[in-house]
Each structure stands twice: as structure tokens, then as C-alpha cells.
Amino acid sequence: MASNDMDTMFRYKMSINPATIHQIGKIAELHKQVLTSGFLSRLDTAILGKLYKLILKEGILLAAVTDDSSLAGFVSFSHDTKKLMRMFVKSSPDIYLRLFITYLRHPSFVLRSLETMLAPFKHGNNNKGIRNIPASELLSIVVNPAVQHTGTGTALLQKLEGELKKRKIYSYKVVAGEQLISANRFYQKNEFLLTDRIRIHGKTMSNVFVKSLSID
Numbered sequence: 272m273a274s275n276d277m278d279t280m281f282r283y284k285m286s287i288n289p290a291t292i293h294q295i296g297k298i299a300e301l302h303k304q305v306l307t308s309g310f311l312s313r314l315d316t317a318i319l320g321k322l323y324k325l326i327l328k329e330g331i332l333l334a335a336v337t338d339d340s341s342l343a344g345f346v347s348f349s350h351d352t353k354k355l356m357r358m359f360v361k362s363s364p365d366i367y368l369r370l371f372i373t374y375l376r377h378p379s380f381v382l383r384s385l386e387t388m389l390a391p392f393k394h395g396n397n398n399k400g401i402r403n404i405p406a407s408e409l410l411s412i413v414v415n416p417a418v419q420h421t422g423t424g425t426a427l428l429q430k431l432e433g434e435l436k437k438r439k440i441y442s443y444k445v446v447a448g449e450q451l452i453s454a455n456r457f458y459q460k461n462e463f464l465l466t467d468r469i470r471i472h473g474k475t476m477s478n479v480f481v482k483s484l485s486i487d
């Protein structure tokens with residue numbers, strides 16, 4: 272176990288494990304509470320929960336839990352975000368109804384949701400000739416604000432990378448809006464390389480980071 276993992280466990284008696292279906296609601300709530308700027312956080316908790324349920328099947332979802340069973344944070348990963356987005360829109364008819372209701376309340380969501388769904392198609396094959404951007408992607412990493420800056424995010428990342436190595440995945444990407452200053456610094460501090468910049472919503476640019484893992 273990495274020393275950072277150990278430190279965090281001693282301080283918070285926290286454990287990081289694959290999320291269970293029962294934690295999905297709390298995960299979706301924490302996403303909405305903390306990642307306030309993205310389109311996904313405007314979806315109601317039930318739809319967002321459906322996305323995280325799909326990630327549980329298609330990818331990796333790890334939850335950091337303190338000894339009083341509260342959710343300290345989570346990290347989600349997809350082997351192929353394009354496939355995941357296709358699965359999401361096909362997954363069940365009630366998603367269309369719920370999205371329709373959301374659109375009636377907030378018409379601007381139509382454009383923002385399309386932009387979010389199309390985002391995975393905007394990099395990896397661009398006109399700058401960059402072709403080595405992996406399909407595998409860290410989709411979200413969120414730590415409860417009450418325990419941020421105590422090593423939980425780093426411990427989640429280390430646990431995720433251990434899982435990736437078990438699956439023989441040695442590189443992955445993450446896309447972060449450039450306005451997320453602390454997240455961008457977090458990725459750079461954790462050895463991600465800025466590899467591309469794309470436009471997802473309006474004029475805001477997003478950074479595409481790639482991290483290569485050592486083969487032990």
C-alpha cells in the first residue's frame with residue numbers, strides 16, 4: 272500500500288473500495304453538490320444515478336468511505352466514454368421523459384447536454400494529428416469539501432491506478448474545464464501531461480490530460 276494511502280487511513284480511518292449499488296444515490300448527490308459547473312450536475316439525481324450505475328457495469332467506480340459510513344469521495348472511470356454515452360442514451364426510456372421535463376424547465380440544457388454527449392468525440396482524432404489519446408478516461412473525481420486537501424483525492428487516484436494496472440491499462444486521460452483551477456493543478460501535480468485543448472461548452476476551453484503508468 273502506498274504511504275499516502277496509509278496516512279489518509281490513519282487520519283480518517285477511511286477505506287477505498289469498489290462502489291456498491293447502494294452507494295449510487297450518495298455518489299450522484301455528492302457529484303451534484305461539488306461539481307456545480309458541469310451540465311451533468313443539472314440533471315436530477317435519479318438520471319445522474321443511472322449514469323453512475325452504467326459506469327459500475329462498464330468501467331470502474333471507487334468510493335472512499337469513512338468509518339462512520341459517510342462518503343468522503345469517489346472516482347469514476349470509463350474504458351470507452353463514447354460507448355458509455357451511447358449506452359446511456361439507449362439505457363432506458365424513462366431517461367428521455369426525465370430529460371424532456373428538465374428541458375422544459377431549462378431550455379438551454381438542450382444545447383449543453385448535446386455538447387456533453389459529443390465531448391468524447393472531440394479529441395483523440397483531431398486535426399492537429401494527435402492520435403495517441405487513450406479511449407480510457409477518468410470521468411469524475413470528487414472529494415467532499417469537508418475533507419478536501421487531506422490526501423483523499425490522491426489516495427483515490429492511486430487506488431484507481433492500481434485497478435487499471437491489474438487490467439493491464441497503462442494510460443488514461445482526463446478532461447478538465449480550464450476554469451477548474453484546483454482540479455487542473457491536482458492533475459498536473461499527479462503527473463498528468465497536458466496533451467490537447469478542446470472546446471466543449473461555449474467559449475470555455477477544456478484541457479485534455481493524459482497519464483502514463485509504469486509497468487511494474
Ligand SMILES: CC(C)(COP(=O)(O)OP(=O)(O)OC[C@H]1O[C@@H](n2cnc3c(N)ncnc32)[C@H](O)[C@@H]1OP(=O)(O)O)[C@@H](O)C(=O)NCCC(=O)NCCS
Binds near residue numbers: 415420426
Ligand atoms: C480535485 C479534488 C478531487 C482533489 O481532491 P483532494 O482530496 O482535495 O486532493 P488531495 O488532498 O490529495 O490534494 C489536494 C491538495 O491538498 C494537498 N494535501 C494533500 N494532503 C494534505 C495534507 N495532509 N495536509 C495539507 N495539504 C495536503 C495536496 O498537496 C494538494 O495541494 P495543492 O492543491 O496545492 O496541489 C478535489 O479538490 C475536488 O473534489 N474538487 C472539486 C471537484 C473537481 O473539480 N473534480 C475534478 C473534475 S472531475
